[in-house]
Amino acid sequence: MARALGSSAPPRPSLRQPMYRFPKAPRPLAGGVPGRAGPSPLRRILACLPLLVALAGPAFGAVGRPEDRLADPGLESRAEQIGRELRCMVCQNQSIEDSDADLARDLRRIVRERVQAGDDDAAVMRFVHDRYGDFVLLRPPFNPVTALLWAMPVIAFGGGLAVILTRRRRAGAVEPPPLTEAERRRLADLDGGGA
Amino acid sequence: MSETPATPPPARGRRWMLYAPLGLAAAAGAGFWVMLRGLQTGEYDPRGVPSALLGRQPPDFTLPPLGTLPPVTVADLRPPLPAPILVNFWASWCVPCIVEHPQLMRLTRDGVTILGINYKDRPADAQAFLQRHGNPFRKLGTDEPGRVAIDWGLYGVPETYLIDRQGLIRWRFAGPITPEVLDKDLRPLLRRYA
Numbered sequence: 001m002a003r004a005l006g007s008s009a010p011p012r013p014s015l016r017q018p019m020y021r022f023p024k025a026p027r028p029l030a031g032g033v034p035g036r037a038g039p040s041p042l043r044r045i046l047a048c049l050p051l052l053v054a055l056a057g058p059a060f061g062a063v064g065r066p067e068d069r070l071a072d073p074g075l076e077s078r079a080e081q082i083g084r085e086l087r088c089m090v091c092q093n094q095s096i097e098d099s100d101a102d103l104a105r106d107l108r109r110i111v112r113e114r115v116q117a118g119d120d121d122a123a124v125m126r127f128v129h130d131r132y133g134d135f136v137l138l139r140p141p142f143n144p145v146t147a148l149l150w151a152m153p154v155i156a157f158g159g160g161l162a163v164i165l166t167r168r169r170r171a172g173a174v175e176p177p178p179l180t181e182a183e184r185r186r187l188a189d190l191d192g193g194g195a
Numbered sequence: 196m197s198e199t200p201a202t203p204p205p206a207r208g209r210r211w212m213l214y215a216p217l218g219l220a221a222a223a224g225a226g227f228w229v230m231l232r233g234l235q236t237g238e239y240d241p242r243g244v245p246s247a248l249l250g251r252q253p254p255d256f257t258l259p260p261l262g263t264l265p266p267v268t269v270a271d272l273r274p275p276l277p278a279p280i281l282v283n284f285w286a287s288w289c290v291p292c293i294v295e296h297p298q299l300m301r302l303t304r305d306g307v308t309i310l311g312i313n314y315k316d317r318p319a320d321a322q323a324f325l326q327r328h329g330n331p332f333r334k335l336g337t338d339e340p341g342r343v344a345i346d347w348g349l350y351g352v353p354e355t356y357l358i359d360r361q362g363l364i365r366w367r368f369a370g371p372i373t374p375e376v377l378d379k380d381l382r383p384l385l386r387r388y389a
Contacts, residue, residue: 028312047225069360089244090351092242102315103341103343103350103351106340106341110345131247131248131345131346131348132244132247132346132348133244133245133246133247133348134247135244135245
C-alpha cells in the first residue's frame with residue numbers, strides 16, 4: 001500500500017548519483033589491439049570507484065541529519081541504544097535508528113528530546129510504547145498475546161522430542177510375526193540343502 | 196521371489212493419513228484465497244497494527260486552524276457526545292486519501308461528524324485539495340510538525356479513529372476507507388456506538 005509517510009512527503013532536494021556511461025566504442029579484442037590507445041572500460045570503472053565510494057559515504061554512517069544528533073556523546077549513544085530497540089512503524093523491519101522514513105526521524109527526535117530532558121531509558125521506551133503498543137518494541141514483552149510467540153521454541157523442541165520418543169518406543173515394541181508353516185518348511189529345506 | 200511376503204496393506208486407521216497432505220494443501224489454498232480477497236477489498240492489511248489507544252481517551256492536543264474552518268480541539272472529543280465522532284488524519288500529498296475521500300463525503304452527507312487533522316502538509320495544498328474534492332470535515336486542524344499524530348500513534352495517512360459517545364477511542368483504521376470497509380466495518384460500528 002502506498003501510504004508510507006516518507007516517500008510522498010513534501011519533496012526535499014535529493015542528491016542524484018551521476019550515472020556511469022559505458023563508452024560506445026566496440027570492445028577491444030582479447031589481448032587488445034596495438035595502436036588503439038585509451039583505457040579499457042574496466043579501467044575506467046575502476047577509476048570511478050573512489051568517486052562512487054565517496055558518494056556512497058553517507059550510507060555507511062548513521063541515518064539522520066547531523067544536526068538532529070545530540071551534542072553530548074554520552075546522551076547521543078544512549079538515545080541511539082534506545083532507538084535500536086524501537087521499530088519503525090513504516091518500514092516495520094527496521095529500527096528507527098536505521099530507517100530513513102519521516103516518522104522514524106520524528107521519533108528519533110522525540111527520543112533525543114526526552115533523553116536530554118533527563119528521562120531514563122525505561123521512561124523513554126514507555127513514552128513510545130504508550131502510543132504505539134507492543135509492536136513498536138523490537139523485543140516484544142511477554143504477555144498473553146505474545147505467549148505463543150515466546151513459547152514457540154519450547155513447543156517446537158518438545159513436539160519434536162515427543163515424536164522421536166513415540167516412534168522409537170513403537171519401533172522397539174513391534175515384534176516380527178511368527179513364521180508360517182510354509183516358511184518354516186522352506187527354512188528347513190534351505191538349512192538341509194546347505195549341510 | 197514369489198514367497199517374499201508383500202508389505203501389508205496400511206491399517207484401516209492409518210489410511211486417512213494418505214489424504215492428509217492433500218487436505219493440508221487444500222486448506223492452505225483456501226486460506227491463501229481468503230487472504231488475497233481480503234487484500235483486494237482492504238479488509239486485510241498485513242501491515243495493520245492494532246492501536247494502543249483503543250478503549251482510551253484521545254490524547255490532549257491543540258492544533259492551529261486551517262482556512263476558515265473552526266479548529267479541532269480535544270474538547271470536541273470529550274463526553275458527553277451526542278453521537279460517535281470520526282477523526283481522520285489526511286494529507287493532500289497522500290494518494291490513498293483521494294481514494295477514501297468520496298466515502299468521507301458520503302458519511303458527512305449522512306450526518307456523521309468527521310473532524311479532520313491535516314498531517315504534514317502545506318496549508319495552501321490542503322485547501323486546494325478540499326476545494327477540488329469537497330470538504331467532509333466539520334472542523335479542521337493542521338499538524339504540520341506531526342507531533343499530535345505521534346501522540347495518537349499514527350503511522351501513516353490516511354488513518355481514521357472512531358470515538359464513541361463516552362469519548363473513548365473504539366476503532367482505528369489505518370489505510371483508506373474503501374466502500375467495502377465503509378459498509379462492512381464502519382457503518383455497523385457507527386450503529387453500535389450510536
